[in-house]
Amino acid sequence: MTYIRSKFRHPGLPKNELGYTTQEYEGAISTLCAGCGHDSISGSIIQACYELSIAPHRIAKLSGIGCSSKTPTYFLGNSHGFNSVHGRMPSVATGANMANRDLVYMGVSGDGDTASIGMGQFVHVIRRNLNMVYIVMNNGCYGLTKGQDSATADEGSKSKKGVANPFQPIDLAGLALELGATFVAQSFSGDKEQLIPLIKAAIDHPGFAFINVISPCVTFNNNPGSTKSYDYVREHMEATGTTDFVPEKREITTSYEKGSGTDIQMHDGTYIRLEKLAATRDPFDRLGAINALQNSRNHNEILTGLLYVEPKTSDLHEIIQTSDRPLNSLRQDELCPGTLALADINQDYR
Amino acid sequence: MHNSKINDFVVRFANVNGTGSASANYLFAKAIFRMGIPVAPKNIFPSNIQGLPTWYEVRVSEKGYLGRREGVDMMICVNPQSMPSDVADVKSGGYFLYDSTKALHQELIRDDVNYIGVPLMEICLREFTDPRQRQLFKNIIYVGALSALMGIEFEVLEQLLTEQFNGKEKLIAPNIKSLQLGIQYIHDNYAYPLDLRLERRDLIGDRILVEGNDACGLGAVYGGATVVAWYPITPSTSVAEGFEKHAKKMRIDKETGKKNYAIIQAEDELAAIGMVIGANWNGARSFTATSGPGLSLMNEFLGLAYFAEIPAVLIDVQRTGPSTGMPTRTQQSDITLAAYASHGDTKHILLFPSTPKECFEMTAGSFDLAEQLQTPIILMSDLDLGMNDHLSEPFEWNDKRKYIRGKVLSAKQLEDMPHFGRYLDVDGDGITYRTIPGTHPTKGSFFTRGTSRDEYAAYTEDGTVYARNMARLLKKWDTAKDTVPAPYLYQQENKSPYGLIFFGTSTDSAEEAMDIMAGQNIAFDALRLKAFPFNKTVEDFVNTHERVFVIEQNRDGQMRSLLINELNTNPQKLIAILNYDGMPITADTIMTQISKNLIPAKNLVYHQ
């Protein structure tokens, strides 16, 4: 099968501050199954980057292995991408980020890629507070290897063959909160209105930003009895509030009723606006977020939205005090101590 | 019976791990070095932090033989636990110095050994009150006793202590006092110096005494490494530590005080190599250091780096395997694993340093090679080289030398190009052009993946395209043959039907064996390998000798297999000379095995 996308774009397509249309943020045509949740998330990533007017070449997109990890081919075609090995995207992202602190790192993974083979790297990248966006496209199964249960499959959730999963699930958002992640959100691939602003806020966050996105696998896990199907998720979604991300100098759009929302100021003066935030939810309260998440689970609800954010945070570079300049930009004369210094060193060994 | 030997013997210290003996023993070895006499110290230590026996062996050789030698001429035993075997290890006519605070058990008395009792503990109890001092200075007292017995110049020891405690002057006096206590005891009780003794020479020149791992760390600083990711494992840990030690002094931004490097202690070796690959992909020079178990874990990622053509530098400080093996003993046994690491058709470039100077040079140079060839470079050191002090030519650097960053396109070059193909072999050498993320707003971005792709980095499952790429990687491999360091040939023209091939830490003992055998009129040609893949010189060497002895430190003759496999040579021609007991190979071992293979068998005479 060949995929040819029409090059034609309506000349009136809106442009962002860089003069780019969304076209500059698109990737190759997707080869995922029609209706796969992952494709919608790709769309949200494209939209978020477009709206933030990030130059595409200033983004590096990285992934592991899986249907989900294939998506970087389908968004941001003008960005460098790295499809690494199964479960090891965090380490590649860490190295890349250490080399150049000035790029935006967009990491994409699956629930198999993160919650099983990659669990070790996932928890350690949180621990180091690497400045990156980490999106898990969570479908409760291994799509690419044809539908086996993953570690995020809910207990009792039925597979396509009708078998109930006997194991308790790993709740990635809960785990991220517990581990001290400095930005934790949860969303649904089908809810772009919520997801796009969350991705924008995650990109803006100066540390590790985690978004667990429920993303149904239409081919292997969209059957009745599955708790990761479109129908189930739509029925059981509970939002912390509607969300919008408001870049600094930009005027807050009129569609918001003044005063009805809560503005969360980010490190650089931008805002995340949470509309109709439940009275009991405070996005700076980690413990509260853990409780709220657990409560929803007890009621078979999926809590979505921004769960927790720590606006002022030190990322790995600040923690280990690396140079303000990207390490990959240092010149030989700054890196190599030279002959004179070596003479002294030799003398120390005599 | 006494063995009269000047500047030619082996001294072994038998200590308890974790009792502070290391710095005292080092003081002894360094003093010999300062007296201008070639010296080769080796740690023989347990996989333990405190309590188990540990040895420090110092070979002194006026002839400059720096390999290990069996047989102990002087044993200093302060470990009751290992005493029976320590007594047994002394050569007939040798010396046994022990702590005579307690009388020696009758069973430990050998007629052919000279016993020297020094009541170390008793002296310490009398002279010091602090328990830690009592333990530490016991070691310095025996160094004092040895200096009197073996003729070490007191001023040399004094100078070394002054240097060691620069900034902690309070510690100099009690150390000097301890030395003198040892000296005094010998003066009062024994005839000195012994016939086994040291005499000042001028044989060191401008050479240095340094550990290979330290040299690798320094080489990485000089080679421009900025991102280091590692996971602790003996015997490689001191590579990352060495890098940090030097970088802390020489890589701090003057204005901000911030670091022009990043060191990440990873969660495991998988993550460590992943970080290295990520950093190199993003245009920083980056390396990791590990040992066998870590190399095993890194296999999948090494295949990715090979196939996706990402530079990476890995320093493998080999230890005794398989599995956890003998983690604190040496071997050259990761060769097959490293050469073909990962699934599918993979081959990797290996470098074989044999001295600290080469550790420095090859580590610095490995970053050039990695970026030139866009592939992992594995530097094969080992515990012996990495964790022992070696007499080495000094480190050298030429300020005119420029880093070779390989085929990396700039924004300008991209601008001027009609089209960019990441895997397009434009120059016909198998090496393609790459770009670093963030270079150009609209040109040069590509997708890196371990899956098959075409010349423009687009995903493909077309077998022809896949095979074309694999064939190009072989072409690059051929280019690498003359890019990596060439082997060292010991002769201009062949003069013997027999050849020796060796590499790394087998070099000292191989050269010694050659030297001794030459003295008995058995000549060999020799070649020291410095890298894999092998170039034409190696091939010719093998082809033009009747028989080639391949000397290495593993059970299966791994380098021999590699030679057979890659040169397609007759296996019968290559004879394995092996040592795999975890101790560095000796000239004796080499000669014994070679003589058995010579027809008629030669009776070689060496150390009695």
Ligand SMILES: Cc1ncc(C[n+]2csc(CCOP(=O)(O)OP(=O)(O)O)c2C)c(N)n1
């Ligand atoms: C080391 C290794 N083991 C197994 C595989 C096979 N494999 C490929 S994708 C995958 C699971 C992917 O699941 P997930 O991350 O949830 O992604 P999805 O396809 O569901 O989006 C597995 C097990 C592999 N590629 N590498």
Ligand code: SF4
């Ligand atoms: S198998 Fe499932 S996860 Fe994979 S592309 Fe199809 S729908 Fe998506």
Ligand SMILES: [Mg+2]
């Ligand atoms: Mg999945």
